[in-house]
Amino acid sequence: MSLLASVTLDPGTQGGTGAGIASWFEAVLAGPLAEVMDRERSGGATSLAVTRMEESEESKEFFLPSDGWGPMRQELMRDPETANVVLLLPDSERPIAHVRSSSIRVRRPNVEVQLLLDEQMARLDDGEYCESLVDFLVSALNSVNPAFGHVSADQPMTEKTNLDVVLGRKVRKSVAEARQFLRGYSWVTVCPVELAERLGGVSSLESSGAFCSVIPLAAGGVVLQATETIFEYSDEAMRRVFSALAPVLPPGFPAFDPANPDVRFVPKDARQLG
Template identity: 30%
Template structure:
């Protein structure tokens, strides 16, 4: 089986000054927590990114800021993941860019950037002003039921929990990745029946405090939707979740099963039943999946019909 992409994502809104801090703390904090040795090794490096080939097997770390406009082609600038690189990033975030990414990986035998060990991102959307969508792109390559698999999942959960507890998320999940930040539910709404406003993260992020964008192994429900679900005690009583926790903001942290690889079948149905009252309306349609495409772990019903 080919490894499949995993999307760790959370959405948060607020003033630009706060969102700049959110983005900085996400890239700096998550990378330092997950790859502390690499960050320490790159700390004293120059901010300038070398255009020459890298030493095979050595580590690279790159911060990239992309800006553009309606009539202006996107332009990306890069710096290393060093102390001076992060100082540059902090200044760049005074005015939020379209996208910021951090990549840490190794050079291949030809000296090109190859295997990515960590990919973090933060994106803003014109149709969702005042919001930022933060993500970590991972892989299910090691999620094989082993102890090391559980360690990877715990690391993902710890990173997301720390940031979601500090801020006030409007949505969050750990799910398979379906490209461009869509949830499985959004990805399965037929374009012929549903406009972009109902299935494109460019738009749906703006509505996530009104409709839950989707549901998965780990789902963060914003505080605004908790009462419509009957509250924390009602959700615990459903037995659909291995862990139900209220975060400092009032949002709920809902983990369906102990392991990501166990989130299948009845576990998916249980989460759908519990969260149906707040899910975005729409009838998802199953589509054939290739081996290199992740499955849609959904109940193919319109939550509004419940």
Template identity: 35%
Template sequence: MDLYVEVIIDAYGGRGRGAVIRQWFDYWESVLFAGREGNAGVRWSGGVVRTANDRSVNFVDRPERRRAFVMELCDAPFWAEASLNTDNEEQLTRVRTFPSIFDDPKYLSLSATVPCTDDEARDAEFCSQVASSVAESCASLNPAFGRVEHGFFDDRTNLDVGLRRRPAMSVRESRNTLRGYAWVTILPEELLRRIGGTATLEKSGAFFRVCPLPAGGAMLQASPTVASCTDSVLEAVFRSLARVLPRGVPSPHVAFPGVRFIPQDAGVVGL
């Protein structure tokens, strides 16, 4: 199953939304598309929705159209996607942006789909490269939240599902309460300070890697590989982050059978 990378941005550090969107697309297209473009039967395509009331404008793989797509990104569209697809319309990978909250453009979702075979999910070098790419793509950002999920592609986090929360609510509260946790979690600066900083997280032993982000916050990698993120690993992550997680006992949801979480109340564990 593929990996879903998502970062939520609500602060732009003096830059426009368009500059942040273009930077995200430039980075992840270079990571995901470079080794696949040019292969027989693989083509690039792009799409943009300029405002919530507009129809999608599609872009084909010609130099002038790709330049036009980049210019559209600079204008901070409501929604945009670039993808690689086969001649049979199978999507191989994609980079996407859309508003995390439909009627509030302040909250921006930036995402990428990383192809991942079962062998790659067990490959420490591949997984390290993915985690490093996440950290590098956020180096100049100040994320409100971020995650890398395995086989779960939704704007809901694991705790949105388990606690039956609307994503719009958890997004608005993301600098006060951590939205969820996964194999890779991005902790915003405000919550990192409440936890006690990166030194506290490293000392906890819950994480394989704790990487401070230059513009604020930290990337937390739970285990060396995606496949080695077992239930016991996830429980250690949960306990180390409990004091900044939402209260309540999450429970399984019939519509999301594969979503993983620890069925305990963070409000009790984090006391």
């Protein structure tokens, strides 16, 4: 099973979206991808790193093993339209990891930052590994004040959330309203500070019984972990998360989308509980 971590940044991002993008890439390279980056220095892996400031401009390449992280970080701070780091193993037909930021679909000044790990990297039944994923997420977002985020299994690298799919919401609309309605929910959900306050804050979220871990972020927002491992994120656990977050979820009755059969959701209108 693959793993997707995806976070929405917006004008409320502390220090600007460029700083948020740089924080994301830095945390990924120092956390989930640190071991593979070390292997690249000895020829055991290959990275492809590029940024593009505007659609009309050419991409700029970076050679992380020789150049180090500094030059790419400086470019990310300028808030590029897209940025990508792709990691491949020798004789691999597809990447084992992809780090991305893009404003194309969510529209500037918003940006989506993402990490996709294939099944070779994602040990979804390993409690220690899953704990390290949550630690990485907190490290990446602690100074950012994100608008939304989630960590999910077996989902494509898309800006759409589970609720975007089953409620038929446009990505641009759900991003624009991310601090009014939570964009979605998953094994790990990042709730912005505005919605966390409407839910009663950290103490209320902890007492809801829906989360095994509730971690406040220093710049605003909270990281909500439903179960110790992603493997344990059952339908029952998902229903508990849905019930706890219902007061801040967008209204509407969700409908199964045959084009996205793996999207997980609770078949209820949040207004029934919220």
